Amino acid sequence: xxxxxxxxxxxxxxxxxxxxxxxxxxxxxxxxxxxxxxxxxxxxxxxxxxxxxxxxxxxxxxxxxxxxxxxxxxxxxxxxxxxxxxxxxxxxxxxxxxxxxxxxxxxxxxxx
Amino acid sequence: xxxxxxxxxxxxxxxxxxxxxxxxxxxxxxxxxxxxxxxxxxxxxxxxxxxxxxxxxxxxxxxxxxxxxxxxxxxxxxxxxxxxxxxxxxxxxxxxxxxxxxxxxxxxxxxx
Numbered sequence: 001x002x003x004x005x006x007x008x009x010x011x012x013x014x015x016x017x018x019x020x021x022x023x024x025x026x027x028x029x030x031x032x033x034x035x036x037x038x039x040x041x042x043x044x045x046x047x048x049x050x051x052x053x054x055x056x057x058x059x060x061x062x063x064x065x066x067x068x069x070x071x072x073x074x075x076x077x078x079x080x081x082x083x084x085x086x087x088x089x090x091x092x093x094x095x096x097x098x099x100x101x102x103x104x105x106x107x108x109x110x111x112x
Numbered sequence: 113x114x115x116x117x118x119x120x121x122x123x124x125x126x127x128x129x130x131x132x133x134x135x136x137x138x139x140x141x142x143x144x145x146x147x148x149x150x151x152x153x154x155x156x157x158x159x160x161x162x163x164x165x166x167x168x169x170x171x172x173x174x175x176x177x178x179x180x181x182x183x184x185x186x187x188x189x190x191x192x193x194x195x196x197x198x199x200x201x202x203x204x205x206x207x208x209x210x211x212x213x214x215x216x217x218x219x220x221x222x223x224x
Contacts, residue, residue, distance in 0.1 A: 021188055024181035027211055031174075034218035037153060044153035044221075052150050064140070071136045074129050081126075103140055111147045 012093045016073040019066040026063065054112065061108040069100035121183050128180040135173040160222040167219055174215030182208040 037044040050056065076092040079085050085092075146159065160166050186204045189195045 017188060020181070020184045024185050027177060027181060028214055031211070031214035031218040035214065035221040037157060037221035037224065038217065041153045041157060044156075048151065048153055064143070067136060068140060071133060071140070075133060078126065078129065078133075103144070106144050107147060110144055111150065 008090060008093050012073060012076070012096070015069055016077070019070040019073070022066055023063075023070060057108065057111045060111065061104045064107040065100050065104035068103035069096055072096035072099045121186070124179055125183040125187075128176040128183075131172070131176045132180055135169070135176060138169075139173070157222055157224075167223055170219050170222075171216070174219065175212065178208050178211035178215065181211060 033044070033047055036047055051060070073096045076089075076096055079092060080089065146155070160170075182204045185207065186200060189200055189204075
């Protein structure tokens with residue numbers, strides 16, 4: 001078997017797994033922030049002012065990249081498992097990586 | 113290990129993954145469109161309360177994320193930490209319930 005394909009499959013699996021862990025652990029914080037509006041719109045507003053800082057925008061763009069890479073990587077896994085398109089393997093990894101970076105960049109360009 | 117339970121969890125992970133494929137795509141596109149230089153609480157709340165289908169969409173999104181994230185974390189804990197058994201299952205069910213409660217509170221907050 002092709003060594004490059006093994007390496008790319010390893011990294012695709014690594015990124016898929018750990019992006020999923022980060023996103024799952026981020027969810028309670030995300031839900032908590034959105035539920036701040038239960039205490040009044042001004043409480044949520046105050047938090048959203050804090051997110052206007054450039055460093056927070058970059059962190060948000062990072063989360064967008066993780067979300068997009070997990071989405072596209074997940075689509076790659078489903079494609080291979082359910083449609084047996086294993087020969088497209090490397091192209092799907094490239095698509096997931098490129099698509100995720102594009103989403104993050106688009107988000108950052110719109111956010112700043 | 114209960115093989116039937118493992119198969120059911122694998123299937124639930126894949127099915128919620130497919131549903132999340134749609135939900136996350138819509139969420140990503142919406143985020144990139146509406147973020148434009150930052151977003152205010154009133155803008156978010158105006159948008160989320162504009163259509164009766166939005167709470168349904170986010171309700172399903174929360175449940176699918178809670179199922180998918182909890183099963184994913186369980187798999188990682190089993191494979192990376194070699195943690196198996198009832199203690200892990202109890203923690204995962206607790207995490208699932210936490211996500212459901214916090215997610216529903218977030219939706220309630222944004223609809224209020």
